[in-house]
Amino acid sequence: MTDPLHNEFPPGSLEAKDLEHLLHPTTNLKLHREKGPTVLKQAQGVYIWDSQGKQYLEGMAGLWCTALGYGEEELARVAADQMRELCYSQLFAGKSNEPSILLGEKLKAMAPFDAGRVFYGLSGSDANDTQIKLMWYYHNAIGQPEKKKIISRIGGYHGVTIASGSLTGLPPFHKHFDLPMARVLHTDRPHYYRDAEGAESQAQFVERLVGNLEDLIKREDPDTIAAFIAEPIMGAGGVIVPPAGYYEKVQAVLDRYDILFIDDEVICGFGRTGNAFGAQTVGIRPATMSVAKAVSSAYLPLSAVLIPEYMYEPFVEQAAEVGNFGHGFTYSGHPVCAAVALRNLELMEERDLFGHAARVGEVFQERLAGLAEHPLVGDARGAGLIGGAEIVADKDTRASFPAAKGVAARVVERAEHHGLIIRNMGDVIALCPPLIITERQVDELFSKFETALDETLNWVR
Numbered sequence: 001m002t003d004p005l006h007n008e009f010p011p012g013s014l015e016a017k018d019l020e021h022l023l024h025p026t027t028n029l030k031l032h033r034e035k036g037p038t039v040l041k042q043a044q045g046v047y048i049w050d051s052q053g054k055q056y057l058e059g060m061a062g063l064w065c066t067a068l069g070y071g072e073e074e075l076a077r078v079a080a081d082q083m084r085e086l087c088y089s090q091l092f093a094g095k096s097n098e099p100s101i102l103l104g105e106k107l108k109a110m111a112p113f114d115a116g117r118v119f120y121g122l123s124g125s126d127a128n129d130t131q132i133k134l135m136w137y138y139h140n141a142i143g144q145p146e147k148k149k150i151i152s153r154i155g156g157y158h159g160v161t162i163a164s165g166s167l168t169g170l171p172p173f174h175k176h177f178d179l180p181m182a183r184v185l186h187t188d189r190p191h192y193y194r195d196a197e198g199a200e201s202q203a204q205f206v207e208r209l210v211g212n213l214e215d216l217i218k219r220e221d222p223d224t225i226a227a228f229i230a231e232p233i234m235g236a237g238g239v240i241v242p243p244a245g246y247y248e249k250v251q252a253v254l255d256r257y258d259i260l261f262i263d264d265e266v267i268c269g270f271g272r273t274g275n276a277f278g279a280q281t282v283g284i285r286p287a288t289m290s291v292a293k294a295v296s297s298a299y300l301p302l303s304a305v306l307i308p309e310y311m312y313e314p315f316v317e318q319a320a321e322v323g324n325f326g327h328g329f330t331y332s333g334h335p336v337c338a339a340v341a342l343r344n345l346e347l348m349e350e351r352d353l354f355g356h357a358a359r360v361g362e363v364f365q366e367r368l369a370g371l372a373e374h375p376l377v378g379d380a381r382g383a384g385l386i387g388g389a390e391i392v393a394d395k396d397t398r399a400s401f402p403a404a405k406g407v408a409a410r411v412v413e414r415a416e417h418h419g420l421i422i423r424n425m426g427d428v429i430a431l432c433p434p435l436i437i438t439e440r441q442v443d444e445l446f447s448k449f450e451t452a453l454d455e456t457l458n459w460v461r
Helices: 014-021 029-035 073-085 098-110 124-141 162-167 202-220 246-256 278-282 309-322 335-350 353-373 407-417 439-460
Strands: 040-044 047-050 055-058 117-121 149-153 184-187 225-230 260-264 288-291 303-307 377-383 386-391 423-425 428-431
Touching (some): 117 124, 124 225, 124 303, 149 202, 246 260
Parallel strands (some): 149 225
Antiparallel strands (some): 040 047, 117 303
């Protein structure tokens, strides 16, 4: 097998065509032009193969999404059957279809709050974009037209559209895109390891962050703030698990000022954290909820926004004034996507996948915690089958390596060399395997990860 780091790709090869034709999302474009792509060819279970025949353990479940693993024949069958019966229909102007109706019923039954209505999209980005629009629409409908600002958090990830990209609190998603837009505010991330001050205890850290949140609300005027949005465990921002008591105290502040809690379950939902939803793991009481990714195990694109009935009721009169509820997508409630998502959720229940993930998650978290003993790992954190290892230059001072040195990226490169796909977000390396992973495969994952850490340590030295 040729090494793309040191060899040009043959003219006409897929790699060469990729470099000629594609604009890659969330990619270092200059580095990609130098290295070229890894073209993935096929996948089964927790393993994926590239076009050269090399096997990898998929340690990121794609993009935090292939919960049921790869190659599930039952989902392929459902998709094919639905395509033959009704390949497309829409939900505009009162039209509907059976898969969308039954999936909506299923999502409401599973939700960790009293959900009343389900709105469909295709991605977590459009779901959170929809959340902003619905918050604005709702507060107009109930006679509070000034209550429009949304509070997000530094380091949060909620999408990449103009609106959801504004909610995202990561600099690369703002710089050069003229984001964030107006009406979006950002407060502290609950990253105790990195952001605690001095000898601050976790309880003191929580008090400070919640105090800062309340100060922001007062400064901006509570009557202008509609909602607060949060991932139960922050994903792309570095797998940040909040300290105990954080959400309880945040929720108390939001309740005090009549601010709604948008629960972004796009990464955490459907078993990832050891419970059906991340909200149950960390103690969130959602007003509304966004889901995507694992709702269909990424076999087909689908997202959903769940809202309470008390929000829906004012929409009816508001929409009547102009003749319709003027929001929706061509593919909202696509019958094939909905049928696959519904069967995906049924299979999760039939196979007790959430219970399996919780049980294997204990082994996963034990191995994850053990990484903290490695000289390069300053902090190892997670819940269920999601984890992050923060790479540091000095464990005592928590100092990071210079960004230009690319130490975390080197760990990822060595892991891929040994057949493990993981991902670094800055100095944090994320782990998020399919929920079907076995204990033996968890051991394989961490053995390969530890080898990559050891090789990187030697390289650093």
